[in-house]
Amino acid sequence: MLNRQGRSTAPGEEAMADHPTFTGNRALQIEEPLLFEIGRHDATGVDIDEPEAFIPRLAGLERSEPIALPGLSEPETMRHYVRLSSKNFGIDTGLFPLGSCTMKHNARLNEKIARLPGFGDIHPLQPVSTVPGALALIDRLAHYLKTLTGMPAVAMSPKAGAHGELCGMMAIKAAIAARGEGESRTVVLVPESAHGTNPATAALIGFTVEAVPAQADGTVHPEDVRAKLGPHVAAIMLTNPNTCGLFEKDVVAIAAAVHEAGAFFYCDGANFNAIVGKVRPGDLGVDAMHINLHKTFSTPHGGGGPGAGPVVLSEALAPFAPLPWITSDRLIETAADAPPGAEPFGRLTAFHGQMGMFTRALAYMLSHGADGMRQASEDAVLSANYIRACLSDLMSLPFGEQPCMHEVLFDDAWLKDTGVTTLDFAKAMIDEGYHPMTMYFPLVVHGAMLIEPTESESKASLDLFIMTLRDLALAAKAGDTERFAGAPYHAPRRRLDETRAARQPILRWTPPEPVKEAAE
Numbered sequence: 184m185l186n187r188q189g190r191s192t193a194p195g196e197e198a199m200a201d202h203p204t205f206t207g208n209r210a211l212q213i214e215e216p217l218l219f220e221i222g223r224h225d226a227t228g229v230d231i232d233e234p235e236a237f238i239p240r241l242a243g244l245e246r247s248e249p250i251a252l253p254g255l256s257e258p259e260t261m262r263h264y265v266r267l268s269s270k271n272f273g274i275d276t277g278l279f280p281l282g283s284c285t286m287k288h289n290a291r292l293n294e295k296i297a298r299l300p301g302f303g304d305i306h307p308l309q310p311v312s313t314v315p316g317a318l319a320l321i322d323r324l325a326h327y328l329k330t331l332t333g334m335p336a337v338a339m340s341p342k343a344g345a346h347g348e349l350c351g352m353m354a355i356k357a358a359i360a361a362r363g364e365g366e367s368r369t370v371v372l373v374p375e376s377a378h379g380t381n382p383a384t385a386a387l388i389g390f391t392v393e394a395v396p397a398q399a400d401g402t403v404h405p406e407d408v409r410a411k412l413g414p415h416v417a418a419i420m421l422t423n424p425n426t427c428g429l430f431e432k433d434v435v436a437i438a439a440a441v442h443e444a445g446a447f448f449y450c451d452g453a454n455f456n457a458i459v460g461k462v463r464p465g466d467l468g469v470d471a472m473h474i475n476l477h478k479t480f481s482t483p484h485g486g487g488g489p490g491a492g493p494v495v496l497s498e499a500l501a502p503f504a505p506l507p508w509i510t511s512d513r514l515i516e517t518a519a520d521a522p523p524g525a526e527p528f529g530r531l532t533a534f535h536g537q538m539g540m541f542t543r544a545l546a547y548m549l550s551h552g553a554d555g556m557r558q559a560s561e562d563a564v565l566s567a568n569y570i571r572a573c574l575s576d577l578m579s580l581p582f583g584e585q586p587c588m589h590e591v592l593f594d595d596a597w598l599k600d601t602g603v604t605t606l607d608f609a610k611a612m613i614d615e616g617y618h619p620m621t622m623y624f625p626l627v628v629h630g631a632m633l634i635e636p637t638e639s640e641s642k643a644s645l646d647l648f649i650m651t652l653r654d655l656a657l658a659a660k661a662g663d664t665e666r667f668a669g670a671p672y673h674a675p676r677r678r679l680d681e682t683r684a685a686r687q688p689i690l691r692w693t694p695p696e697p698v699k700e701a702a703e
């Protein structure tokens with residue numbers, strides 16, 4: 184069986200059909216069943232002494248049957264988890280061009296520092312007197328976040344970008360209530376291109392969301408905002424650079440119009456990594472902005488946690504910041520301890536934030552220095568523009584030939600009449616060993632393909648990626664639909680029904696029916 188280059192087929196469906204293996208494994212790509220399928224109730228990796236006889240005190244409620252957990256020996260356990268881990272794709276495996284996610288390299292140095300016992304082993308309930316170093320670290324990080332953003336205050340406890348949005352919008356809500364306008368200012372303006380968490384956050388805390396259209400150049404225009412402003416508007420939530428990878432060039436005019444109308448400017452700072460050291464959001468008129476430490480300052484994305492999304496606040500919002508507040512030598516845990524004039528809106532989290540993430544982010548900042556952080560932003564923007572320039576003769580740009588920021592957005596106009604969709608194209612990237620880019624987001628662009636290479640990639644790595652995408656694009660244009668229709672051909676699993684997998688996940692394992700003996 185020959186593949187398109189005339190070489191024999193790599194492990195894949197055809198090879199498997201021609202040469203089925205007894206185990207289902209494909210060479211060294213090993214199938215890994217569930218723990219329940221391979222575990223045995225009588226096996227264990229540890230040798231525990233039988234407990235001494237004792238009189239149960241559970242009044243007959245004690246378990247009479249074994250708990251039937253699947254057991255494995257230590258090497259089997261090791262192999263199970265190592266094999267599972269090797270099925271994952273991450274930034275340590277290859278280029279991860281997921282737009283709006285900033286999958287940048289997490290330097291090992293940061294990991295090493297975060298694991299130092301003084302940081303890694305502390306407990307949030309330890310007496311404050313035993314953790315002065317941790318408090319100083321949080322205070323130092325807060326100082327740099329304020330310096331880089333040009334904002335006077337920061338709430339450190341939010342656990343992710345979306346949580347930061349909640350924090351910032353709750354501070355805005357509290358400030359509006361303190362002005363006696365809580366009943367009248369009920370609307371939050373959100374551009375159509377915004378990340379879904381923006382309208383969700385506003386709606387969650389009781390605001391009504393009104394969409395602001397994006398204009399033909401992909402940015403929000405001040406006239407569109409002005410047309411929506413009034414005494415009923417509490418805030419605008421604007422992302423800058425926006426989710427189309429463009430800098431909102433009218434941001435200062437928009438901020439001025441919003442303030443003139445008595446409303447607040449919440450900036451979604453998820454894309455701060457494109458402008459660190461170049462622009463201070465405080466100078467643009469921002470009142471609140473979350474910073475995704477996992478995007479801008481390279482902490483791990485965490486797959487659901489733990490994360491950190493500190494929120495910087497303007498003079499007007501600072502008094503409403505949630506508890507606790509951390510100063511270099513003090514932890515302010517209650518409103519009674521807060522300085523005069525402070526009206527914290529409450530508490531968002533049990534403790535003070537994610538120490539591990541803070542440590543990594545500060546290590547990133549200190550190891551880069553001011554010039555390094557600025558260069559990281561410049562390189563991230565350069566990488567995205569390099570990709571744009573090298574692909575724009577084949578793939579269409581929804582907002583025309585204009586420089587982008589840290590991510591480049593293509594649409595699917597160039598795929599018209601090819602029989603190939605954005606999804607097919609992304610699946611074919613998997614066959615080539617690339618994680619797909621972000622697809623179908625932002626929603627304002629048809630068949631969106633949002634590519635964010637980050638500053639981590641070398642030119643050689645970008646060139647290979649570009650050549651691969653060019654090869655795929657040329658194949659799509661040449662009518663080679665076969666290359667796309669069934670892709671991925673070479674992944675351990677073929678194309679899945681992703682909607683069904685998301686809507687009807689099978690979360691419970693049920694043992695297979697015992698095989699019945701054939702009747703005599």
Ligand SMILES: Cc1ncc(COP(=O)(O)O)c(C=O)c1O
Pocket residue numbers: 283284343344345346378380422426451453454475490492
């Ligand atoms: C523009 C934008 N805003 C907000 C968020 C939410 O951030 P998080 O995933 O940390 O909650 C994201 C995440 O991808 C984003 O891209």
